Amino acid sequence: MFVVWRLVVYVIFSWSYQKIQTMYYKFRDFRNYKYILDTFLNQRLYSASFRKLNDNFEGQFFNDLVFSELKRYRLDTKKQEHISICSFSGKYNSHLMWSHYADGHRGFVIGFEIDESNYKVEKVNYNGLAQLSSFPRKFEDIKPIFLNKINDWKYEEEYRIITEKQDYINIKIREIIFGAETSNDDKIIITKLAQLVNKEIKIATFYG
Numbered sequence: 001m002f003v004v005w006r007l008v009v010y011v012i013f014s015w016s017y018q019k020i021q022t023m024y025y026k027f028r029d030f031r032n033y034k035y036i037l038d039t040f041l042n043q044r045l046y047s048a049s050f051r052k053l054n055d056n057f058e059g060q061f062f063n064d065l066v067f068s069e070l071k072r073y074r075l076d077t078k079k080q081e082h083i084s085i086c087s088f089s090g091k092y093n094s095h096l097m098w099s100h101y102a103d104g105h106r107g108f109v110i111g112f113e114i115d116e117s118n119y120k121v122e123k124v125n126y127n128g129l130a131q132l133s134s135f136p137r138k139f140e141d142i143k144p145i146f147l148n149k150i151n152d153w154k155y156e157e158e159y160r161i162i163t164e165k166q167d168y169i170n171i172k173i174r175e176i177i178f179g180a181e182t183s184n185d186d187k188i189i190i191t192k193l194a195q196l197v198n199k200e201i202k203i204a205t206f207y208g
Helices: 002-020 033-042 095-101 139-146 151-156 184-197
Strands: 023-028 044-049 060-063 071-074 084-089 108-113 158-163 167-170 172-178 202-205
Touching: 023 033, 023 095, 023 172, 033 044, 033 184, 044 158, 060 139, 095 151, 139 158, 172 184
Parallel strands: 172 202
Antiparallel strands: 023 084, 023 108, 044 084, 044 167, 060 071, 084 158, 108 172
């Protein structure tokens, strides 16, 4: 019985540790060094208002309450603009992601971990906009709207942390991956910055 109990404890601990150690990726270009410095020196990412995201369908959903006819609605952006999203990917080896979010392979990717005992990381679904049976008012009812996107975005393999206000999300940087076209000058600067923060941060280059 004691052996079985020890095995159960080991399995639970291993599962919890593996969950915390999941690696996520944030694609960056070099246009905003203030943001880059903040990410490295403070080990954090920003959760921005959903209104600032690049998908114009953000905040839209389907509902069939009116005459049982399925119609598309949009959240009241003035009342709900406080809802914020920190988004990142589950992979770094997407050519499209490098092209769209890392300045055509001239940028870099930050590989990091999140303590998921402090944050709820949720995977985005790509089966179309959310279909709700009622008009959402509470935060938890609104969240599904931001976890369902059209299939065009599937290549992003996106994960999100959704917050009720603009905030910072603490991370632990584990690796830096440069693009195939990243300049040597940029590589040197980011490498020195990474070593200043943590000498164990891995440095690599993705050639596609």
